Amino acid sequence: MSKLVVSRRQFLIKAGAGMSGLAIYQSAVAKPVVNLLDSNSPLIIPENFEPCVWFTMQSSGHTNVHIFNTEFGQHIGTALAQMVAEEMCLDWDNLSIDYPEMDSAMFNEMGGVRTGGSMGVLRAFEPLRRSAAIAREFLLEAGADSLGAEISDCYAVDGYVVDTAYDTxxxxxxxLSERQIEHRIAPEELLEAKLKNPDDYTIIGQSKVSLDIPEKVNGSARYGIDAYAPNTIYGKASLAPTRLSSTIRSIDDSEAEEIPGYIDTLSIPTRGGGSMGSTDVALVLAKSFPAAMRAEKLIKVDWDVAQENMLNEDDLWLEAERIHNEEQAPVSWLK
Known part of the structure; x- marks a missing residue:
């Protein structure tokens, strides 16, 4: 098996002039990971092409995308896989995702594992597409070499490198069955990525079947709630009727006390900061999560809610329209 080794300087020379002012950290070291979608936790050992922390490609051509966002039903993994598949020109049927367990070093490199504020796609959009675009260029170069073609005559599509001069x-x-591409993408290379024109997208923006549906349906996917430690106490939040400025007057948990495993219900204040204000949450505690869920349905919370915060969607749309029509409209509305 031969190896394609490309220096950072060679790549930057071939890539040509690119954008400036973009800084994306990309030096986390990829390593064997544990697939949380597989209850048996087999090691997924990348073969032959592991250009970055985000994805690896095996010698079969199968690509595995590592998802570093928390998954709780929003299918973030499939969305991020679409970015990689688009820029690498992959066959969607030859693609998979996993959710790696992380040690402290990887956790610090990636800035934690989180999902919130609809930021998962936004944060990953640039680094994933750029990493995938650079990986595509390496595959193009290796493919042209395999075909004995000029790289300028070649393009990538559906997991193939095509030579237009000889239609091969x-x-x-x-x-990748013939060679190993040994190159790790450096941060400065991301600036030189040759991104596709959005008008040419065939995967991003399209509805795709989520890649982790079978594991979610058959119960083999593992979530944080599946973790267990001795003497664990589980919580279930009973949310306020409004996002802001709801306070708890009293809690009646007499019916919840009949649930085996129920412990208590706490009144917890949450603070937004600045003009966001705060609100209360009733937190039900139990010895198991099913017990916490059942108890939460039985507690009776007496809420003190300011009437000006009792808004519905129609109110919000009317206020948004009024603000939009103002000559100097604020950027947000908080009543």
């Missing part, structure tokens, strides 16, 4: 093609799997 070679799959990513064939390329």
């Amino acid at each position: 093609r070679v799959s990513y799997g064939q390329i």
Whole structure:
């Protein structure tokens, strides 16, 4: 098996002039990971092409995308996989995702594992697309070499490198079964990525079947709630009727006390900061999560809610329209 080794300087020379002012950290070290979608936790050992922390490609051409966002039903993994598949010109049927367990070093490199504020796609959009675009260029170069073609005559599509001069093609799997591409993408290389024109997108923006549905349906996918430690106490929040300025007068948990495993219900203030104000949350505690869920349905919370905060969607749309029509409209509305 041959190896394609490309220096950072060679790549930057070939890539040409690019954007400036973009700084994306990309030096986290990829390593074997544990797939949380598989209850048996097999090690997924990347073969032949691991250009970055985000994805690896095996010698079969199969690509595995590592998801560093918390998954709780929003299918973030499939969205991020679409970015990689688009820029690498992958066959969607030859793609998978996993959710790696992380040690402290990886956790610090990635800035934690989180999802919130609809930021998962936004934060990953640039680094994933740019990393995938650079990986595509390496595959193009290796594919052109395998075909004995000029790289300028080649393009990538559906997991193949195609030579337009002689109408021949070679799959990513064939390329990687013959050679190993040894290159780790450096931060400065991301600036030079040759991104596709959005008008040419065939995967991003399209509805795709989520890649982790089977595991979610058959129960083999593991979530944080599946973790267990001795003497764990589980909580279930009973949310306020409004997002802001709701306070708890009293809590009646007499019916919840009949639930085996129920412990107590706490009144917890949450603070937004600045003009966001705060609100209360009733937190039900129990010895198991099912017990906490059942108890939460039985507690009776007496809420003190300011009437000006009792808004519905129609109120919000009317106020948004009024603000939009103002000559000097504020950027947000908080009543």
